[in-house]
Structure formats: structure tokens, C-alpha cells
Amino acid sequence: MSLLKAYFALLFLLCVNVFAKKDVNGDFYVGRNQMIYRTEELSQEKFLAYSPLSNGTHLREAVKNILVPRVVGSAGHTMVRDYIASDLRDLNWNVEIDKFHETVPILGKLHFHNIIARLNPDAERYLVLACHYDSKYFEEFEFLGATDSAVPCAMLLNMAHVLQEALEPFRNSKLSLMFIFFDGEEAFKEWGPNDSIYGARHLAKRWEDDGTINRLDMLVLLDLIGAADPTFYNFFPNTEAWYSRLISLEERLSNADMLDHYISNGISRQYPNRYFQPNTMRSSFVEDDHIPFLKRNVPILHLITLPFPSVWHTKDDNESIIDYLATENIARILRLFIMEYLLSSQHSE
Numbered sequence: 001m002s003l004l005k006a007y008f009a010l011l012f013l014l015c016v017n018v019f020a021k022k023d024v025n026g027d028f029y030v031g032r033n034q035m036i037y038r039t040e041e042l043s044q045e046k047f048l049a050y051s052p053l054s055n056g057t058h059l060r061e062a063v064k065n066i067l068v069p070r071v072v073g074s075a076g077h078t079m080v081r082d083y084i085a086s087d088l089r090d091l092n093w094n095v096e097i098d099k100f101h102e103t104v105p106i107l108g109k110l111h112f113h114n115i116i117a118r119l120n121p122d123a124e125r126y127l128v129l130a131c132h133y134d135s136k137y138f139e140e141f142e143f144l145g146a147t148d149s150a151v152p153c154a155m156l157l158n159m160a161h162v163l164q165e166a167l168e169p170f171r172n173s174k175l176s177l178m179f180i181f182f183d184g185e186e187a188f189k190e191w192g193p194n195d196s197i198y199g200a201r202h203l204a205k206r207w208e209d210d211g212t213i214n215r216l217d218m219l220v221l222l223d224l225i226g227a228a229d230p231t232f233y234n235f236f237p238n239t240e241a242w243y244s245r246l247i248s249l250e251e252r253l254s255n256a257d258m259l260d261h262y263i264s265n266g267i268s269r270q271y272p273n274r275y276f277q278p279n280t281m282r283s284s285f286v287e288d289d290h291i292p293f294l295k296r297n298v299p300i301l302h303l304i305t306l307p308f309p310s311v312w313h314t315k316d317d318n319e320s321i322i323d324y325l326a327t328e329n330i331a332r333i334l335r336l337f338i339m340e341y342l343l344s345s346q347h348s349e
């Protein structure tokens, strides 16, 4: 993420549109390739089955394994890549490493590796969750990037563990789940079109050329998550129906008392929800790994904390700022969202 872009995004926050919260359950809408989708609320039975699931031990272990300096080309980078790949292979996911090289400012020629994990490698369509696993190079200090994006990567791995059984039917389904761990999101010198999102640019182009891009239902990008009290906003009208499901699931979990320390006297928000805000914001200022896919018409949900965590791109973005209660709460909402998406979109044609 670039600071200038973020600054403009914050300015824009002042003039957001609040979309009238509506019950979108059962709404039909036209998605990618003119496919008709239907958002459908999880049945109470499934809601009660999935809501209590969690594995905090694994989440912490995953964070510990990823939270090392992992600048592209470093030993830490290789270690983290191997860890992510093996954690998912152990759960019987299909893991592909998408390798390429490029010459970058300061560090010269580097080898990049996107990690692509598919629950069913033969699926026709995918719901994609993504984050970046590289950490930013700083000459002056060692940067760990807890929120940027060690915690989002750990959340994806944790999701695969926690939902292992629930996801079993999607090992053979036409619609399945894919995770992408992008490499080279960070700029080496200064954020710009040629120095940032190296992995996402490479992969979107490759998949446009071979047609794979048409098989992506939606790309859900996680970034800058892990600190206390994140707030998220909707950016794209064409995914508003799905963003609304995040709002509804937060409410449903809160009403069922399934979110830890959710009600806090210290927090006062303009809206009833603590995390997912019912606003639509113009996104052109918030650049991230979704951009090359957005340009190729892939529907996007960009789940990035706004405003950015105060520790953004400082040495303080380390383990001490991780709020595991908030992170688990967000993870719980996302897990239900994934199940809802997969179950309700399974038969969309």
C-alpha cells in the first residue's frame, strides 16, 4: 500500500456513501460471465455448527512461523514460503508455486514465488482468498510486518485447519476454494506501477493469457489485519451484495454472543457494527494486489483496515500489536462467509 494513496483514501472517507442496509438474503445478482448468483443465509443448523469452531493454538503457531523478516530473496522468505506450502499440503490442498524473476530497484534481480493453493485442483470456478507473504525492505531497520501481512496469511492457513471437515464436500465440487499468497507486494524503493505488486501483476497477466482468470468468481483480498479494532468498508458496487453478507454475519454472530469482547464501552461507532461498516467508498486510491485483477474485471472484496493501523510500515508492526481477540473475531466472520458463499453459490449457473 502506498502512503499517498492511503492519505487520499482517508480524505475520501469523509465523503463516503452510506448504502441503506437492506436484507440481501435471497437477492439474485449477475456476476462474472453473466452468471446468476444468489446470496443465501446459512441455515441455523449450519450457523450453530460452524460458529463455535476455532483453533487459537494453530493461529498463534502460524503467526510465529510467518512473523520473521521475509524480504524477497532472503532466507526468511524461503522459510515462510516452505512453511505456508507444507502447512496446506499437509491438509491435502494442491499447492503450486508460480515462479518468475524481475529486476527491482535497490536489490537487483530477484526470484519471486506466488503460492497458489487449491482445495480442488480440477474445479471449474473458485472463490479466491488472498494476501501477500513478502515483507517490506527497509534499509534502516528490520521490519516484521505483523499486520502487513503475516496475520492475514496466518488467518488463511488457520481457516483451512478450522474448516477442514466443513470444506470436505468442496474437494470434488465444481465451485471450490483457492488461496493465493502473493509475492512482492511491497515496493523496494518507491510505490509505483513498476515498483509494487510484482506477484499480482505477473499472475493476473499469466491467467489472462491462459484463460484461468475467467474461472475466478471473486477475489477477497486481506491486508493490514491483526491490530485492535479494525474497520472495513465496501469499495465496489458489483460485490456489495457479498459485502452485505459480512455485515449481516457480524451482527448474527454478535447477537448469538459468539464474538469475544465485542461490546466495549470504550468504543463508540457511528454504526452498530464494530468491524464491517455499511459504507461504500470509491476505491481508486487504495492500491493493492487486487488492482491487476480488478483491471481484468474480476469481482473484488478488499478487506483492508481503514484507517491503516498506526504502526503501518514501522518497526512497531510486530507481535506486540497483535490483538488476537479481534483477529479471531474477524476470522470467525470470514469463515462463516466462506461457507455461506460456497453453499449458496454451489448451484448458481
Ligand SMILES: [Zn+2]
Pocket (backbone or CB within 6 Å): 001, 136, 148, 186, 313
Ligand atoms: Zn506494506
